[in-house]
Amino acid sequence: MLVTEEEVRADYASLEQAAQWYASLHTAGVGGTSDAQRAAWLAWLDARPEHRQAWRHIEAVSRRFEPMRAEDQRDAAAAAVQVASRGGMGRRRALAAVATLAGSGALGWLGWRYTPLADTVAAWRADYRTGTGEQRDIVLADGTHVWLNTQSALDVHYDGSERRVALQLGEMFVDTAKDALGRPFYAATRNGSMQALGTRFTVRLEPESTLLAVYEGRVRIRTANGTEAIVASGEQRRFTIDTISARELADPAHEAWIRGVVLAEDIPLAQLVAELGRYRHGHLGVAPEIASLKVVGRFPAIESDHALAMLERDLPVRVQRTLPWWTTLEPR
Structure with a gap:
C-alpha cells in the first residue's frame, strides 16, 4: 500500500x-x-x-x-x-x-518524511549510506573525500575512463582529488550529472530538484534532458531533469554541516526546525505563531536536543515533548 x-x-x-x-x-x-x-x-x-x-x-x-x-x-x-x-x-x-x-x-x-519508494530501495542497496543523525567521511580510491550527511546514500563507480559517484538519497559534500590517470570526476542524481572541474562542492537531493553549491573551482551541470550550465565558486543553482535555476550566492549552511554545525543566518525558525528535524528520529514541529521568528546562530547537528535547549534559552519558545518521538516548539 x-x-x-x-x-x-x-x-x-x-x-x-x-x-x-x-x-x-x-x-x-x-x-x-x-x-x-x-x-x-x-x-x-x-x-x-x-x-x-x-x-x-x-x-x-x-x-x-x-x-x-x-x-x-x-x-x-x-x-x-x-x-x-x-x-x-x-x-x-x-x-x-x-x-x-x-x-x-x-x-x-x-517514516515521517515522504521519500519515493524507488529512492528508498536504491538507498538500501547503495555502496555507502548513513542513518538518521549519522554523518560519514569517506575516502575514495583516488583520494577524493566525500562526506555523507544524515539519511544519505551513495554509489561509487570507477573504471578506466571516468570516476563517478551517484547520490541516491540525502546530501553529500565532495572534495575532489587529482587523478593520476586523468579521468574526469562526475557526480550524478536522478536529475542529471555534474562534472567537477577541480573543486569542492555540495549536492543535496530535494523532492523535485537537485541543489548544487560550489565552494572552490567550478562544476558543469548537465540535466537528464541535456541542458547545461557552469556553476562557479561561491554560487549555487538548482536543477531538474529539464531546467537549471538562476545563479544565487552559495549558502554557507550547505558547507557547515560537514563540521557538525547547522548554521542559521537570519532565517525563520520553521526553516531551522526543518533542518534540525533531519537529524532526529520522529517528528519535530513548530507552532505557526512562532514559525516566522528569525534565528541567528550555530547549532549542533547531531545533538539536536542541545540545539532545542539553546532555542528555548534564547527565544520566547518552549519545547513540548508530547511523546518520545513527537516534539514541538510552542510559544512560551
Whole structure:
C-alpha cells in the first residue's frame, strides 16, 4: 500500500491534538481508558476529516518508533478496535482508516518524511549510506573525500575512463582529488550529472530538484534532458531533469554541516526546525505563531536536543515533548 504525502498531510493543530490523544490513550491502555474518554476521542475523530488524517499519521509514525509486543496491546489502536465493536456504523467508518493503516507497514517503513519508494530501495542497496543523525567521511580510491550527511546514500563507480559517484538519497559534500590517470570526476542524481572541474562542492537531493553549491573551482551541470550550465565558486543553482535555476550566492549552511554545525543566518525558525528535524528520529514541529521568528546562530547537528535547549534559552519558545518521538516548539 503506497501512501502519498498528500494523503497523510494534516494541519498543525490537528496533528498536535492527535498526538495528545495518542499519548493519553496509550498511557492509560485499554483497561484504564474510561468510556467517557473513549467517547470524547471518537467524537473528536468524527468532527473533521483533518482529524482522521492526523490520527492516521500519528498511528503510522508510532508503528515505526514504538513497536508493540503482540502480548501487550496497550496502544490506542487496540482501544479503537474495542470501542468500534460496541459502536454503530459511524464509529466503524471512523476507525476503518486507522485499522487499515495500522496493519500496513508501508508508512512505518518510509517514516515521517515522504521519500519515493524507488529512492528508498536504491538507498538500501547503495555502496555507502548513513542513518538518521549519522554523518560519514569517506575516502575514495583516488583520494577524493566525500562526506555523507544524515539519511544519505551513495554509489561509487570507477573504471578506466571516468570516476563517478551517484547520490541516491540525502546530501553529500565532495572534495575532489587529482587523478593520476586523468579521468574526469562526475557526480550524478536522478536529475542529471555534474562534472567537477577541480573543486569542492555540495549536492543535496530535494523532492523535485537537485541543489548544487560550489565552494572552490567550478562544476558543469548537465540535466537528464541535456541542458547545461557552469556553476562557479561561491554560487549555487538548482536543477531538474529539464531546467537549471538562476545563479544565487552559495549558502554557507550547505558547507557547515560537514563540521557538525547547522548554521542559521537570519532565517525563520520553521526553516531551522526543518533542518534540525533531519537529524532526529520522529517528528519535530513548530507552532505557526512562532514559525516566522528569525534565528541567528550555530547549532549542533547531531545533538539536536542541545540545539532545542539553546532555542528555548534564547527565544520566547518552549519545547513540548508530547511523546518520545513527537516534539514541538510552542510559544512560551
